[in-house]
Amino acid sequence: MLTWIALAALIAFSLFTFRSGRERLVRGLDPAQGRPHSRPGYHGAYVALWAFAPAALLLIVAGAFGGRIEAAMLRAEVPAAVAALDPLQQGVFFDDARAQAHGLPLSQTVYEGGLKAALADKAVEARTLEQGMRLGVLALAALMAGGGFALARRRVAHQFRARNRVEGWIAGVLILSSVVAVLTTVGIIASLAWESWRFFQVVSPIHFLFGREWDPQIAMRADQFASEGAFGALPLFAGTFLIMLIAMAVAAPVGLFAAIYLSEYARPLTRSVVKPLLEILAGVPTVVYGFFAALTVGPLFRAGFNALGAQLAGGPLNDLGVYLMQVQNQMALVAGGVMGIMLIPFVCSLSDDIINAVPQHLRDGSLAMGATRSETIKKVVLPAALPGVVAAMLLAVSRAVGETMIVTMAAGLQAKTTLNPLDTVTTVTVQIVTLLTGDQEFDSPKTLSAFGLGLTLFVVTLALNIIALRIVQKYREQYD
Amino acid sequence: MPANRDDTDAHEPAHMHIAVDSAVAHAPTGQIKVRARDVNVFYGEKQALFDVSLDVAERAVTALIGPSGCGKSTFLRCINRMNDTIPGARVDGRIEIDDENVNDKALDPVVLRARVGMVFQKPNPFPKTIFENVAYGPRIHGLTSSKSELEGVVEASLRRAGLWDEVHERLHQSGSSLSGGQQQRLVIARAIAVSPEVILMDEPCSALDPIATAKIEELIDELRRQYCIVIVTHSMAQAARVSQKTAFFHMGRLVEAGPTDEMFTNPRDSRTQDYITGRFG
């Protein structure tokens, strides 16, 4: 809270320093010397930056890490009574001391005798420490703001290159942002790789990739760590692949044909309405498609197949009939089909852009040869757009593989190595969700296996995206 | 005809002498192949051509000249109905090829375009092999019945376009692997593979260097023996070199048309005079 007030005050102060820096230049201007190197605004910005940035950085760092420093200082001296406790209990003790100092609820632990006294002591110490830190930080921030302001303001002069300095600051901020973006990505990948590595210490990668039995729930107790039988992910890959195939069987033709209609046949007016609509559709949250799959399409398909089964049972196709009568709501066909519907706008919009990028003079050339519109599309436009369309399909595949919500709601949980679209299957993403939802112990192979799955998924989608982008790049070069 | 490959301007006397010779030799003998009468073209509300009437002679090259935006390309596209492909474009009037009205809505443009080939400003080989580019027309129109016959047509077309010697060893490489000038000759080969009667060329050399241009001009001169050719050009020198008849367009109207040598020596209209002497455009 105090940090926010201090930051607000700092911003107000910086505004003042901006004006002050600008004014100083303007007032000191000597017409005989001609124009100053930098416009007054740059001088103001330079002064304000020095007043603001260091102090703000201090406040933010103190806000983020102050608590930890405080805790560490509190632990510097351990009372004798506390030293007798085991490390875990010591930790609880110090947390409670700080909680008491801040008036927060304590843990359930009962402190007696020497411990009770020590707790009261430490609580007082924590309070003093906290107040001291707070005051210290505020004073230091004020000093830095004032000092930065004073030093920077003194530099304001006719020939001072304030513009270059401010540009340097701006470049610095931009570089910092991109470094943050890259570092977080690298960090995420590293943590994924690290946890996966721990997983693969317990379960061999060969077994993980090619094993046919997936039942991670067995391996929950400590003495079952090494039970390898449960971590064969092949059924998950098969399920993911099956659903992806079904989704692409829906999305690829419909999306592509719609794109051809939009870019080659639709009037400009139609196109200008439909295209943004598609882009909106592509942004519908997938959980909505999940409802649709689980509550509408699933029961509908089940009823349909059950009825068909009832017709067939007893006839020459008795076995098939009996099977169809037992089909459940959850099946690969429903999840894949709805996922395909979700992907249609994505495929259509991308393909439309790509087909549109085929130069008009190729179409004209073909039409002028006496080719019809569909011949032109089939023989000239599509072959020219093929690499791009393939890339669009790969991007759609990578989305299908990584899609979670629809399959969680509509595909089922049973790990089966099957290509039967009427079966319930489970996918990599669904398993990651089930493995990591609820309270988990982060050391068991069960939870770690989720990272193994995550890494596999990451590698596959990354490869697909890289290939797709490469193709698109090549394709662009061809026409520029 | 001794096509003049000198790069000096066409209105200089030395060139006109040669041009006169060629016109005397060919212009009067050519019968009318394409006859345009009162052609008006609208792009939406905007009128781009006003009452254009022009005769185009068989076995001769007719050049369309005029400042940018005057409607040369628009007129050219009327002859093979390519304006149909532009949304909002409307063409009024009669355009006859051999007494058959091209502008008749009952006429199938697909059939018409097999008879009227077109070459564009930018070389536009399809993203296919050289062979497939030339075989494109014969295939879609079903002109050949066997593979060897198709190969014969491809070879003959490439020969007539003067490209055979350069490409016969790499017929199955991509058409876009050729140089700009070669691509333009490939496109011409593609156009003549369906044995058209008329060939339309819209600034076919404007994307090419002088040497490639010279080759194309030579080729046009060669093709003139067999086809009726209409060419749009911005180069007076080129018009003088390759054409026997010239038509000058200005602001959507046909200002004057006549034998090329007369147009360049003795224009009737002052606007023509101004244009060919480089005073505007």
Ligand SMILES: Nc1ncnc2c1ncn2[C@@H]1O[C@H](COP(=O)(O)OP(=O)(O)OP(=O)(O)O)[C@@H](O)[C@H]1O
């Ligand atoms: N597709 C189109 N839609 C609307 N107006 C067009 C279209 N094509 C051409 N026009 C207009 O018609 C007029 C004639 O154009 P056209 O392309 O025939 O000129 P041009 O003589 O070929 O010019 P250039 O020498 O620059 O090629 C111009 O005013 C142009 O703006």
Ligand SMILES: [Mg+2]
């Ligand atoms: Mg033009």
